[in-house]
Amino acid sequence: MSLLKKYKWTWLLLAILILLAGYLLFTSLNKPKLPVIGPVESFSMENVDGRTITLADTQGQVRLFYFFFSNCPDVCPLTTFRLSQVQDILKEKGLFGKDASFVSVTFDPERDTLENMKAFGDKFKVDYSGWYFLRGDQQQTMDLAINSFKTLITKDQSGNFVHADLIGLVDRDGNLRDIYRPEATAEEIAKGVANLAKE
Numbered sequence: 001m002s003l004l005k006k007y008k009w010t011w012l013l014l015a016i017l018i019l020l021a022g023y024l025l026f027t028s029l030n031k032p033k034l035p036v037i038g039p040v041e042s043f044s045m046e047n048v049d050g051r052t053i054t055l056a057d058t059q060g061q062v063r064l065f066y067f068f069f070s071n072c073p074d075v076c077p078l079t080t081f082r083l084s085q086v087q088d089i090l091k092e093k094g095l096f097g098k099d100a101s102f103v104s105v106t107f108d109p110e111r112d113t114l115e116n117m118k119a120f121g122d123k124f125k126v127d128y129s130g131w132y133f134l135r136g137d138q139q140q141t142m143d144l145a146i147n148s149f150k151t152l153i154t155k156d157q158s159g160n161f162v163h164a165d166l167i168g169l170v171d172r173d174g175n176l177r178d179i180y181r182p183e184a185t186a187e188e189i190a191k192g193v194a195n196l197a198k199e
Contacts, residue, residue: 048132062196065149068104103132107161
């Protein structure tokens with residue numbers, strides 16, 4: 001009896017496994033890329049360490065952008081905590097600070113002094129080597145949020161803010177590629193960052 005007949009089920013199983021491996025390799029290499037939503041407008045703002053940071057200073061890395069204010073009573077602390085979880089996941093992957101960085105921009109610069117932003121970030125164990133906390137002109141910040149990130153921010157006569165709780169995913173070239181809503185988990189966001197870093 002030939003070996004082919006004797007081990008036909010083994011050969012059949014091996015052939016199926018090879019076909020399956022080939023299919024998985026093909027689909028992983030041909031995953032559709034995220035579309036380019038639009039370019040991020042240039043900006044110049046003050047970082048928590050007092051340095052002036054521009055969009056060009058953050059180029060070359062995949063970035064997550066989030067617009068916040070430290071006196072926020074609800075979503076900003078929750079989303080910043082979620083970003084801190086993303087930070088930890090990306091650190092484990094060796095991506096944070098090297099291939100990926102975060103940019104949190106306050107739209108309440110009057111109250112969000114450098115000291116207040118630092119205190120806010122410290123609550124969430126922020127690693128400032130890869131996470132910028134920026135403040136600048138309020139109207140320019142609001143314009144950047146809506147024009148580049150589709151994030152609407154409004155201020156009422158009492159000085160209270162209403163804003164969309166969105167996180168923008170930006171590629172190495174400064175293009176917005178995805179927008180994460182509040183239901184996105186830290187794992188999903190970290191996976192999106194890691195996948196974009198491979199492009």
